[in-house]
Amino acid sequence: MKTIIILCNLGGPQNMAEIKPFLLDLLGDPNVIRLPFFLKPFQKFLANRIVAKRLPFSQKLYKEIGGKSPLVQITQIQANLLKQKTNLPTFIFMSCGQPNEKELKQQLQNLTFDRAIILPLYPQYSTTTTKTSFERLNQFFKNNFEQTKLTFINNFAQHPKFVSAWTERIEQKLKYLQDPLLLFSAHGIPQSYIDSGDPYYEQVKASVEAIMQNFPNYKYKLSFQSKFGPSKWLEPATDKLIEALEPNSQVLIIPISFVSDHVETIHEIGIEFKKIAQSKQIRLERTAGLNASGLFIDCLADLVLQENE
Numbered sequence: 001m002k003t004i005i006i007l008c009n010l011g012g013p014q015n016m017a018e019i020k021p022f023l024l025d026l027l028g029d030p031n032v033i034r035l036p037f038f039l040k041p042f043q044k045f046l047a048n049r050i051v052a053k054r055l056p057f058s059q060k061l062y063k064e065i066g067g068k069s070p071l072v073q074i075t076q077i078q079a080n081l082l083k084q085k086t087n088l089p090t091f092i093f094m095s096c097g098q099p100n101e102k103e104l105k106q107q108l109q110n111l112t113f114d115r116a117i118i119l120p121l122y123p124q125y126s127t128t129t130t131k132t133s134f135e136r137l138n139q140f141f142k143n144n145f146e147q148t149k150l151t152f153i154n155n156f157a158q159h160p161k162f163v164s165a166w167t168e169r170i171e172q173k174l175k176y177l178q179d180p181l182l183l184f185s186a187h188g189i190p191q192s193y194i195d196s197g198d199p200y201y202e203q204v205k206a207s208v209e210a211i212m213q214n215f216p217n218y219k220y221k222l223s224f225q226s227k228f229g230p231s232k233w234l235e236p237a238t239d240k241l242i243e244a245l246e247p248n249s250q251v252l253i254i255p256i257s258f259v260s261d262h263v264e265t266i267h268e269i270g271i272e273f274k275k276i277a278q279s280k281q282i283r284l285e286r287t288a289g290l291n292a293s294g295l296f297i298d299c300l301a302d303l304v305l306q307e308n309e
Contacts, residue, residue, distance in 0.1 A: 001115040001149070003308050004089045004108070007079050007300075008120040008133040011094030012069025012262050018097055019058055023051045025096035031132045034193070061267050071262040072097070075121065077292050078260070078300070085301035088308070089113070095132050101140050108145065115149045116141060117307050119300065121259050123162060124203035125155040128189050151307050157203040158210045161299035166207075166254065167214045168295055169287040173252050177285060180250035181219050183241065184208045185269065186257035188224035188233040201234060207256055222256075225273075226264050242273055247281040254287050259296065261289040 010026075013019040027033055027047040035043060062068060075092045083090040089111065093104050120133045134152055141148045156162050170182065186204045194201045208222050223238040238253070245251060253273065255265045269286045277284035290296040 002113045003115040003117060004091065004111070004113045005079075005082060005086065005117050005119060005304055006104070006137060007075060007082065007090060007092045008118065008137070009071060009075050009092070009094060009122075009260065010129060011097040012071035013062060013097060014068050014072055016059065016062065016067050018068075019062055020051060020055055022097040023054065023058060024048065027051060029095070029132055031135075032128050034190075061263055064271065065263060065266045069262045070266075071260045072099075074260040074262075074289075074291050078121070078297065081292060081297045082300050082304070085297055086304050086308075088117075088304065093133070093137065095129070095136065101136070104140065105144055113145075114147065115151065115308075116145075117151045117153065117304050119153045119303060122257070123155060123207060123259060124157045124186075124200050124257055126189060126200035127193060127198045128200075130154070153303050153307065155203055156299060156303055157207045159299050159303065161295050161302060162207070163210045163214070165290050165293045165295035165299060166211050166256070166287075168293065169290065170211070170215065170252065170254060173285055173287055177250050177252060177283070179218075180252045180283075180285070181221065181245070182212070182215060182254060183238070183251050184211075184220065184222045184254045184256040185225050185238040186222065186234075186255075187226050187264065188237070190229075191232045191234060194234065204257060211254075211256075225268055238269075239273060239276055242276050242282065242284065243280065245277075245280065245282050250283040250285075251277065252285050252287065255289060259290045261291060265289055 013022045024047055027050050028044050030043055072094060079090040079092050091104060091107055092099060094100060118137050120130045122129045141150055189200060212220055221241060223236045223241045224234040225238040227233045227237060253269050258265055274284050
């Protein structure tokens with residue numbers, strides 16, 4: 001079969017003008033913001049209201065990291081490296097912003113293929129992220145390339161090379177720290193989503209436990225960041241946990257649910273959490289995202305080639 005790969009991620013604004021449409025896509029996603037049945041017709045209206053209030057704050061964050069997110073650019077680099085590893089045509093798709101279905105159709109319309117492997121860059125499955133990619137790409141191929149056989153890769157939370165890639169990142173930082181707390185910070189989601197069956201929390205824990213087998217002499221904790229809205233989210237919150245650490249301690253933050261650096265690693269961890277730590281006389285460092293890590297690209301290649309045998 002002639003196979004192609006679609007790498008999926010959430011996306012990010014590539015300039016200041018894209019911030020508003022990016023946020024509208026994000027908050028208009030019914031898998032991200034779950035509304036009661038009777039409010040579903042107002043999803044876009046409510047998204048517009050929320051974005052109108054948050055836009056100046058979001059613009060400030062992106063301005064402080066250079067006016068854009070590097071996530072789309074990093075994903076394209078990952079796709080290029082994966083193509084080299086697998087010798088399979090590889091394309092990227094973002095749930096929010098661009099490139100979306102329109103750009104993907106333009107890239108595929110003159111290409112001959114009969115199978116697509118859908119690989120979301122979310123190590124742990126969540127209905128708030130992976131599900132949206134699966135739903136939209138399933139509909140996309142049904143509408144445009146209906147004879148294509150689709151293969152969906154659900155997660156890679158415990159893949160040995162994913163574990164090795166994070167182990168390498170952590171070891172690179174441990175050279176410069178003395179007995180730090182290893183703080184695995186994952187993106188939070190509402191507790192109610194977990195209670196209704198979302199496997200994200202258990203898969204994040206499994207990732208952390210697999211990595212920590214390589215660091216048996218270190219203390220570690222799992223926490224959650226990026227809370228939004230008034231509902232109860234997964235706990236403990238990363239910022240609250242940092243505030244509770246003893247002065248003069250050291251902490252290394254590992255963004256376990258993110259494979260690419262973006263606003264939540266560069267700004268939230270690298271600027272906001274670092275300020276909290278400094279105010280408490282705590283040394284805080286963070287690992288880089290996996291980004292173009294050779295071990296991580298090997299992980300992605302293994303996932304694809306296993307499905308393409």
